[in-house]
Amino acid sequence: MLMGVAVLGLFFLLQDAHADNAILYEFDGSFEDATFLTKEAIIGQGLTIDYVSHVGEMLARTKNDVGGSKDIFQNAEAYLFCSASISRRVMEKDPMNVAHCPYSVFVIQIPGDQTTGDEGKIFIGHRDLPDGAMQEVEDLLRKIAEEATSF
Numbered sequence: 001m002l003m004g005v006a007v008l009g010l011f012f013l014l015q016d017a018h019a020d021n022a023i024l025y026e027f028d029g030s031f032e033d034a035t036f037l038t039k040e041a042i043i044g045q046g047l048t049i050d051y052v053s054h055v056g057e058m059l060a061r062t063k064n065d066v067g068g069s070k071d072i073f074q075n076a077e078a079y080l081f082c083s084a085s086i087s088r089r090v091m092e093k094d095p096m097n098v099a100h101c102p103y104s105v106f107v108i109q110i111p112g113d114q115t116t117g118d119e120g121k122i123f124i125g126h127r128d129l130p131d132g133a134m135q136e137v138e139d140l141l142r143k144i145a146e147e148a149t150s151f
Contacts, residue, residue: 041147078106093133
């Protein structure tokens with residue numbers, strides 16, 4: 001059940017990215033380096049990654065079962081985590097900010113053109129959260145993404 005909720009949540013996260021509700025940072029390196037540096041940036045903030053969603057593998061595995069016609073990602077993972085102190089502050093201001101929890105940062109690799117040797121583009125990103133109290137969370141997500149892309 002929990003895994004189904006996480007996958008459903010990630011589906012909506014990726015829909016937001018398509019709807020320009022995500023903030024993306026292009027990564028110059030391999031997908032493996034991007035995921036490693038993203039995890040290190042999260043842990044470096046004193047946070048624990050609660051769940052890793054292998055959304056790229058799930059989409060590839062289920063493509064034919066659901067009538068998919070194309071590969072969406074070459075690779076895609078999302079890292080879910082929470083900050084007790086920040087969550088406390090934003091939810092004291094508005095308990096409905098629980099809708100944004102857990103927080104996530106994702107790494108995606110958009111397929112390139114294999115006939116030309118183009119390996120595609122890699123992005124590290126997060127949701128564009130609502131103004132107000134949630135900006136503290138968005139600042140944390142931005143700091144993680146910027147740290148991961150700064151190496």
